[in-house]
Amino acid sequence: MASQAPDVTQVVAPDGTVDGDVELSAADVTEIYRFQVLARTFDEKAVSLHRQGRIGTYAPLQGQEAAQVGAAYALSDDDYCFPTYRDHAMYLTRGHSLRNVLLHLLGAGNYVDREDPAALTTFPITIPIATQLPHAVGVGMAAKYRGDDVAALVSFGDGATSEGDFHEAMNFAGVFETPTVFFCQNNGYAISVPRERQTASATIAQKAQAYGFDGVRVDGNDVFAVHDVVSGALESARNGGGPTLVEAVTYRKGAHTTTDDPSAYRDEDDAEDWRLEDPLDRARTYLTEEFGWSDADEAATREWATEAVAEAVAAAEDHTGFEAGEMFEQAYADMPAHLREQRRQLVDEPEVER
Numbered sequence: 001m002a003s004q005a006p007d008v009t010q011v012v013a014p015d016g017t018v019d020g021d022v023e024l025s026a027a028d029v030t031e032i033y034r035f036q037v038l039a040r041t042f043d044e045k046a047v048s049l050h051r052q053g054r055i056g057t058y059a060p061l062q063g064q065e066a067a068q069v070g071a072a073y074a075l076s077d078d079d080y081c082f083p084t085y086r087d088h089a090m091y092l093t094r095g096h097s098l099r100n101v102l103l104h105l106l107g108a109g110n111y112v113d114r115e116d117p118a119a120l121t122t123f124p125i126t127i128p129i130a131t132q133l134p135h136a137v138g139v140g141m142a143a144k145y146r147g148d149d150v151a152a153l154v155s156f157g158d159g160a161t162s163e164g165d166f167h168e169a170m171n172f173a174g175v176f177e178t179p180t181v182f183f184c185q186n187n188g189y190a191i192s193v194p195r196e197r198q199t200a201s202a203t204i205a206q207k208a209q210a211y212g213f214d215g216v217r218v219d220g221n222d223v224f225a226v227h228d229v230v231s232g233a234l235e236s237a238r239n240g241g242g243p244t245l246v247e248a249v250t251y252r253k254g255a256h257t258t259t260d261d262p263s264a265y266r267d268e269d270d271a272e273d274w275r276l277e278d279p280l281d282r283a284r285t286y287l288t289e290e291f292g293w294s295d296a297d298e299a300a301t302r303e304w305a306t307e308a309v310a311e312a313v314a315a316a317e318d319h320t321g322f323e324a325g326e327m328f329e330q331a332y333a334d335m336p337a338h339l340r341e342q343r344r345q346l347v348d349e350p351e352v353e354r
């Protein structure tokens with residue numbers, strides 16, 4: 001395999017040159033590309049829906065499609081997945097409906113459909129940064145106790161590595177050799193804080209060394225490299241090899257969220273360089289050269305994605321009747337007294353003046 005930099009694994013270069021093996025069938029390669037197109041189409045629509053005041057604040061994923069799809073596609077159905085608030089493409093790749101992803105952005109409390117098998121192994125997003133890491137380690141530890149042949153992948157950003165939860169989760173995973181893949185999407189920024197101001201470590205991956213396991217870097221805009229590296233880490237975790245930290249080097253092309261303006265803190269020339277590394281262009285070049293992907297195939301895929309997103313928007317906006325009480329569900333088996341009291345005031349006795 002070639003490298004983007006000496007220590008960054010790359011299989012397909014930005015110009016489509018293949019330097020390594022893509023151990024995926026034509027059907028898999030096509031599906032991976034379709035998920036990326038679907039993710040981008042969804043993302044563009046979501047940004048526009050926010051501008052029209054039809055959904056709440058949205059965290060764009062543009063530029064990170066390869067990282068998210070490549071990692072999620074490597075998971076088996078039984079593996080666990082802990083995405084972040086930006087990982088809409090992970091949800092899609094894991095089989096969640098676009099409608100349910102949108103329902104969350106419309107304010108639904110219980111957007112995860114508990115009847116849906118995909119929902120049982122893919123956890124809801126957590127907004128407090130890095131809190132999903134100990135959850136993933138705990139789920140992996142439980143699976144290990146039960147003797148289940150599964151791994152848990154947890155996704156987070158470069159900013160999350162400054163949180164205590166990151167270090168606690170990494171330490172626990174290292175000591176107890178939990179079947180965890182720590183998947184860091186290093187997209188260059190944590191809101192306005194550049195990666196260089198986040199940590200003095202030369203790489204995010206090297207932090208794994210302090211906890212006694214491997215950390216590897218992969219070109220996060222190369223979906224095939226991400227898939228390959230994450231597949232290997234998952235396999236090792238399932239086979240008792242313990243945790244791995246994977247640093248996917250990528251770039252957040254858009255704003256942090258739809259309420260942010262990156263031109264206030266980011267060098268747009270730098271942003272332009274990263275735009276040339278577009279993950280979709282790269283996968284498409286590969287598809288064209290290896291499998292004769294045609295303009296007609298491309299047009300049909302774009303049309304399919306546009307229709308799927310339009311249908312999901314209509315289905316989500318059709319869903320009315322959000323109940324205020326939903327926000328109290330699914331967090332605690334035994335609800336603490338202060339939340340019972342809040343629910344009483346909001347749901348059971350809203351007419352009582354206080």
Ligand SMILES: Cc1ncc(C[n+]2csc(CCOP(=O)(O)OP(=O)(O)O)c2C)c(N)n1
Nearest residue numbers: 086127128129157158159160187189190191
């Ligand atoms: C514990 C906590 N502190 C602060 C915030 C506010 N906050 C939201 S997103 C964010 C930046 C996270 O950056 P990173 O982990 O790199 O992920 P990215 O947003 O780039 O995907 C911060 C500080 C939060 N949500 N939770």
